[in-house]
Structure formats: structure tokens, C-alpha cells
Amino acid sequence: MQADLILADVEAIRAKSPLVHNITNYVVMNTTANALLAIGASPVMAHSIEEVEDMVGIAGAIGGALVINIGTLSEKWIAAMDKAMRAANEKNVPIVFDPVGAGATPYRTDTCKQLLGSHRPSIIRGNASEVMALLNSDVTTKGVDSSATTDAALETAKLVADTYGCVVSVSGETDIITDGEKIIRVAQGHALMTRVTGLGCTASAITGAFAAVNKDTLAAAAHAMAVMGICGEIAAKKSAGPGTLQLHFYDALHNLDLSGVSEHLRA
């Protein structure tokens, strides 16, 4: 990856302020909205079946993306996700899908397979256990943590990309982004980020902003993960723990410039 191409996407987000329509979980609604605002996007949270189609329509008309996150699932939300994903496919609005906790309960795993089987996502973003669960493997995840090895994660990511015809972005100590053939590795971030709730969900939301401005979906997904990790590193330097990290992370998203990306980007 090149620092200037990463920052070009960030600048495009700031210039176009794409509408990122999130149907996401209760835990992270506020924090992902803040991350999207900090980087320059326009977040909308709307989950009612009466309006998701209209909201996706706005995203289609003015440029945007749909982010589906199953973190706190229930029946009415699934119906709204289904309707929103259908509309997004019809209007060519890119979909980022986050299978939070897939593998932890059959309800989550089954819901993901049903939604991904009926509609075409642009990017699936999750940790290794969650992504594995999309393949009928017998991995058991402990909540939303990842226990898979990097090698297994890579093979699984490729299989999932092939199965659903999309880019797969697997977060971990080294993130793996693949379209089934090409592979990009992102080795950014800081251990303290795992002690802040919803930074994985934030990665998915931010990925939506990048997908809205960069038609090269693989690059968009990789750039998003690089920015997440770099801003986490910048924030960690100023932080005494996970509480202060979260705020400095938003500040870092807001202030990120080329020298910041260049300074922190690893090969």
C-alpha cells in the first residue's frame, strides 16, 4: 500500500462526505457515528422497515454505502436488513457486512448465511472466527473474540470471498484483505484497541465510507483497515488506557494527514 493512495481516499471522504447508512447494533451506534463524522462522512442510523429503502435510495442518489452489522439482532431488524440489502443491490450501493458474533450462537450464524445468501455484499468484515462461521465450519467463537490462527484465517478468507463473491476483510494482529485471489496484509494497530468496545464495528463503518469513494473495493477495504490501525497507534501514544484511547482515536481520524500516514505505515 502507498501512503498517498490511502490519504487520497481520506481526502475524498472529507470532500464528498458520503452518506453511510448503518443498520447496526445498539452498543456501537454512537461510537461508529462519531468515527464516521470524525473522518468526514455523513452517518445515518435508520433501522425501521418503513424507511430503510428510502434511506438506501438517498445513499444511491448522492453516493454512499450501506453497513449491516448484526451485533444486537432481533426479528424486526433482520427483516429491515433484508429489505435494505435488496435495495442496495438494486441501486448499486456498496454493502459492508459485519457478522458480529457469528459462530457464537446458531441464531447469528443462520441469520448471516440467510442474508448473505440472498444478497451480494461488497465487503464482509469480521474477525477470523466470525468469518469462518460463514462457511459451515465447526468453529466456536467466544463472544466476539477471534481464536483462529493467521494461516487458517487466510485460507478461510479466500473461501468466503469465493463463496459470496466479495472482498473479505479479516481483522486480527495482521489484517488480511482478499478478493479470493489478491491478498493485502495490514499490520497496524495497538493492543489497547482490543480493550475498547466496538472498534471492530467501527472498522466496518469506516470501511463503508471508503467503499463509497473508491470503486476498487479491495483497495478501499485495505485502506480503511490501515487508517484504523494507524489512528489507533497515534491515539495510543497519547493515552493512559482504553478510555482516553477512544477519544484520541476520533481526534486522530479527524486530523490524519499524509505525514501521519507515511510515518506509521508499515511495508
Added chain:
Amino acid sequence: MQADLILADVEAIRAKSPLVHNITNYVVMNTTANALLAIGASPVMAHSIEEVEDMVGIAGAIGGALVINIGTLSEKWIAAMDKAMRAANEKNVPIVFDPVGAGATPYRTDTCKQLLGSHRPSIIRGNASEVMALLNSDVTTKGVDSSATTDAALETAKLVADTYGCVVSVSGETDIITDGEKIIRVAQGHALMTRVTGLGCTASAITGAFAAVNKDTLAAAAHAMAVMGICGEIAAKKSAGPGTLQLHFYDALHNLDLSGVSEHLRA
């Protein structure tokens, strides 16, 4: 506006700790509760149709306000809002209504018109596009942003105030507060505030606290917007971005005194 009258309301909030009953959106429940606590009010979030009438009753008995915010709407919530607003009108509890995203989807616009047509709010607080949408104009809002000019906003605010028989508080670079005749302009605030999610919703919640202690509804609405803007300015001085701004903003609400108001208040 006079600094001492603004602070008198703040002191009244701290002394009486009015109950502010919010039926609000998922994104801002935590942050608006924190803002209300920081300024000295007693926030309650309760949306179940089984209890909203009782909760409004407590607000009526001990002094308080009802804040209705349609940010993340669904059918059951609308029914609860309807019931709560009816109870508030019966018990003379002031209602602050925030039409979040009105104009963005028909669902939002129609819901606002239905609720405002059936009940009498004390104050409608939104951005110019949202307030315009309450008038059957053909404005299209992009999510929750405002695109209207100040002049158009003023004319619309007056019309909405006349239509619904209430004070209208329109936020923007210069806030406009009017009862249809008198007009108060508030030119406070900081650009960084637009990069924090839910500060508009927070303005509505804080307006509820002021409406609970000051029967002059126009003054209450204006004082609330002045305090929002002033605390945003105080916070911005200490902040490197939107993340740190949000926290310093709560601290500023908590610590606001007469010299802080006087120092920052513009004509």
C-alpha cells in the same frame, strides 16, 4: 440576551434538578443523559408504552419536561410518543420535539406531522431542513444536515411557530429562536461541534431542562442554545478534535459560571 438571566436558569436547573423524560433515539441516549446530568438535571429514558404515562406523571408532579426525538423511529416507539405527548399536554408538562431527519424519508416527515398535529409542543428544535420539512415544502434533507439559508430558515421558523403554536428553535451557524413574532438570534458555537454525533439532540435535551425551570418558553429555548454554544466554545479551546471536544463539553456544562457566560456571550 443577558448573561445573568442565562446563568439564573442554569442555577435553577442545578437547584431543582428537574426530571427530563426522554423518548429519544438509540444513538444519543447515553450522551444526552450525560449532558443533562452535567448541567444538573435528572434524565430518565423510558419508551415503553406501559410506563410512559406514569413517567410523564412524575415529571408533572415534581417539575420536569418531556423530550421527544424521532432519530431512530419504529412503530412501537411512535405509539409511546403519542401516548406520552397526550399525557404531557394533560398535565401541562412542556414538550420539546426534535424532528431528526424530517424531510429525509416520508416515514419521518409523516410521523412528525402526525404527532405535532395531535399534540401541542412547547418548543420544536431542529435544523433548518428538518423544520422546513414540517411545512409540506419540498425540501430534501441529506440525513440530518442542514442546507437551508438563514433567511429561508427565519421565514420557515416563523411559519412553523404559527402552524403549531409553539416556539421554534432552529440551529445553524446562527441559531434562530422565535415564537412567530419575537426573534432571538444566538451566534455561539464552534465548527468542531458538527463533527460530534448528537449535539443537536443534546441541544433538544438541554432545552427540555431549561423549559422545566423557565416558564418564558422563548427565553428558555434561547438560553439553552446559548449555553450549548458557549460550552462548545469553552470545550473547543481545550480539544484537539471531536473526540476530546465531547468530554470537555460535559465538563464545561458542569462548571459553567457567570464569568464563563459573560466572557463568551456575543451581543
Added chain:
Amino acid sequence: MQADLILADVEAIRAKSPLVHNITNYVVMNTTANALLAIGASPVMAHSIEEVEDMVGIAGAIGGALVINIGTLSEKWIAAMDKAMRAANEKNVPIVFDPVGAGATPYRTDTCKQLLGSHRPSIIRGNASEVMALLNSDVTTKGVDSSATTDAALETAKLVADTYGCVVSVSGETDIITDGEKIIRVAQGHALMTRVTGLGCTASAITGAFAAVNKDTLAAAAHAMAVMGICGEIAAKKSAGPGTLQLHFYDALHNLDLSGVSEHLRA
């Protein structure tokens, strides 16, 4: 209480990272998840009736706790709480129950009595007014504040412990923790903590983490309250108001060590 025993529980949480399954209110989902992560536990928020039994099963299999918090109640959530509590009792997963706002509306009070009458909690944690309301007394609470005196709180706590056969943890200026016979008092904390939303709910969530690693339920509940108060004191020293307090509080949970506990622990 002894500082080393308190820290031993903290170290056990960090080592075992127990799964704390929360069915909690919208206002605090993010903040309680952050507090649990900061202290080293693995939070899961899941409320759908389709999966709560499975999630409790994971908590039972790998060690964990169930936290039930009625802060933003509605019918479907009550059904899920009922099912989750039944599963927890069957699998010997400790339940922490937080009767937020009990006494404020009949809906809250009745729901608490129904759930606590059908299932066996390990620990009930609330403020004095909420705990009193579980006894059919005629206390009226103003939202989620406490107005009861310490003496009345102690007698009530004992009665509630006897009635429901569990430990009762009553927060206040001095916290009272009792199993109906033994009494532990915790006099930690800082006034600024009452100006941050959901720190009571956070105490319940943290109590869940302690109950997951310490089978002495009375000690677990008391250690949790001591850690809450001590971390609040540590955070308050660095904070200019409630906004910054909340973040320094997470940092304090993350960094707490024996010297920190020893230095702040009162008799």
C-alpha cells in the same frame, strides 16, 4: 476488606476473561461493555429471545455471569430476561440483577417482582429506593436516584436478601452489601460519579465479572463496589468534570494494581 483479596479477584478477571452476558438498557450498553473490557472481562450484549439461552450456555461452559438490567424495559426484553434467567439457574451461572428505576413506575416494580419471584439471583444491586421497591413498601423513587437513609437502607437490604435468598448490594454514599446476616460497608467513591450516566449500571456489570471468578458471592459483590469506588477516586483526581472522569475511570480500571487499591482503600 483486604486490598490483596480485592486485587486477587481483579487478577482472576484479567487471567480468565470471563464472559459477562448482559441484557441491559440502551443507555449504558456501550459504557458497561467498555468498563468490562477495561477490567479484563469479555462482555456480550444479546437480548433476542432466539439466542439468550445459547449465550447463557456459553457463559456456563467457559465460566461467566448473566447481568439483567431493566433500565429501558419493554415486553420482548422481559420475555428474553425471563428465559435467560431460567437458563442461568439451570446451568449455575450467577445472575446479577439491577432493578433500575424500580419504584418509579408500577411497570418497573412489577417486572422486577415477577422476574425475581420466578428465578434465583445471586446478587441484587441497586440504590436504596430501588431495593426498597422490591419489598412492596410505598417508597416513591424519583427516576433512578436514591432518597433513603442509610439505616433504612440497611434494614431493607437485609429483608430483600432474605426474601430473595441472595446477596444485596445497595449503592450510596456508603455502599451496603449483605447476605441477610453478614454486612460489608464500602465507603469509596467520589461525588462527581453521580454526574455520569450509568455508573450504577456499570457497578452491576462489574459485579457480574467478580461473581464469575469468586464463588464467595458476598465478597465478590463487595470487591466490585470497592473497585468501582477506588477507580472513581483515582479518575476524579485527573478530571475537571464528569466528561473527563468517565474516561479516566476506564483507564483506572485497566491499570488498577495493588498499590492503587492499598492507597485508596478505607477501613
